[in-house]
Amino acid sequence: MNEVIDLLSYPFVYRALIAGSLISVCASVLGVILVLKHYSLIGHGLSEIGFASLSLSSALKIPAMYVAAPSVFIASFVIMFVSRKYKTAGDIAIAAASSSALAAGIAVSSLTGTASNMSSYLFGSVLAVTENDLLLSVILSFIVISVFIVLYNRLFLITYNEDYARSLGINTAFYQLIISVLTAMIVVAGMKLTGTLLISGVIILPAVTAKIIASGFRSLVIMSGIISFIAFVFGLIASFIFNIPAGAGVILMNTMILIIARVVRLKK
Numbered sequence: 001m002n003e004v005i006d007l008l009s010y011p012f013v014y015r016a017l018i019a020g021s022l023i024s025v026c027a028s029v030l031g032v033i034l035v036l037k038h039y040s041l042i043g044h045g046l047s048e049i050g051f052a053s054l055s056l057s058s059a060l061k062i063p064a065m066y067v068a069a070p071s072v073f074i075a076s077f078v079i080m081f082v083s084r085k086y087k088t089a090g091d092i093a094i095a096a097a098s099s100s101a102l103a104a105g106i107a108v109s110s111l112t113g114t115a116s117n118m119s120s121y122l123f124g125s126v127l128a129v130t131e132n133d134l135l136l137s138v139i140l141s142f143i144v145i146s147v148f149i150v151l152y153n154r155l156f157l158i159t160y161n162e163d164y165a166r167s168l169g170i171n172t173a174f175y176q177l178i179i180s181v182l183t184a185m186i187v188v189a190g191m192k193l194t195g196t197l198l199i200s201g202v203i204i205l206p207a208v209t210a211k212i213i214a215s216g217f218r219s220l221v222i223m224s225g226i227i228s229f230i231a232f233v234f235g236l237i238a239s240f241i242f243n244i245p246a247g248a249g250v251i252l253m254n255t256m257i258l259i260i261a262r263v264v265r266l267k268k
Contacts, residue, residue, distance in 0.1 A: 012129060013240075015130070015134045016236065017236060018134060019133055019134045019136075019137035019138075019189075019193060020129075020193050020194070020232050020236060020246070020250070021229055022137045022140075022141040023137050023140070023141070023189050023190045023193065024190075024202055024206075024231070024232040024250070025141070025225045025228050026140065026141050026145065026182075026186055027043075027186045027202045027203040028203070028206035028207060028224040028225050029144065029145070029148055029221055029225055030144065030182055030183050030186060031043070031203040031204050031206060031207035031224060032159075032207045032210065032220050032224050033159050033179055034179070034203065034204065035204060035208060035211065036159050036160070036207075039080075040200075041079075041094045042076070042080065042094070042183060043183060043187065043199065043200035043204060044095075044098055044200040045075065045079050045094045045095075045098035046075055046076055046183065046184055046187045046200075047098075047187055047196045047199045047200045048099070048105070048196065048197075049072060049075040049097075049098060049101045050071070050188065050191050050196045050199075051101070051121060051122065052101040052104050052108070053067045053068040053105075054068050054121050055104075055105035055109040056105075056108055058109065058112070059111075059112035068188060068191065069188050072184045072187055073181065073184045073188075076181060076183060076184035077177070079094055079180070080176055080179075080180040121191060121195060121196055122195050123195040123197065123246075123247050123248060124193050124195035124245050124246040124248075124250075125245065125246060129192060129193055133189075133193075137189055140185050140186065140189050143182075143185070144182050144185070147178065148221075151175065151178070154170060154175060155175065155179075156217050157170070158172050159217070187199055187203075193246060193247070194246065194250055194251075195245065195246075195247035197247070198247035198250070198251050201250075201251040201254060202228070202232075202254070205231075205251070205254035205255065206224045206227040206231065206254060207220070207224045208258060209223075209254070209257055209258045209261050210223035212258075212261045212262060212265050213261055213265075227254075228254075231250060231254040232250050234253050235249040235250030235252065235253035235254070236249060238252070238253060
């Protein structure tokens, strides 16, 4: 405990703690919709496309966000369109495209000799979180939570009964687009801290765990946020104690909570 308290005295630690907590909670809130709508592959696809764009930016000596942000946003539109139009075939297309993007990113970084610089983007690093990243996480969290609160009723309706929402004249495609854009924003913001390979787990795992525990959309969203926050804090602490990447610690903690929830549910 004393070691943990000492760690919190370092600026990079509290930056990572605040930024990561905000991103994790927002990611888990969006994850509820993605899980219930069977769009889980979207987060995975965006993260691997993000890695490919980061590899390209590193090879071209261009600031990462100048390439990664536009690439991920464009990819989010394409992935959502494919998912809506082709359903199961769309999932297959997303999986194929994301794997190809990851392979392309690894190939580019290997050919250009920048592979060693990409490890922090793959698995996350608390040292990479700057004051600007902290400010970005605060702004994005405010946007995500505000949009979710304002559009709560429509998002709830679209999540559970899209056909009925469409019959009421609600433009469901527009709201799906909003979800896609918000997910892209969270992926871009979380790539440094949790890593491109693991950010999808931050989005999906808390929602899956909450689905085991909670009943009802509101309680599902709240439980998902709480689980995500707890998993991030203790996962970050574990990453310091065991000297492992931050993203790995957070995902392992999420997985542990999921297993415990599942075991308790089975016993009941």
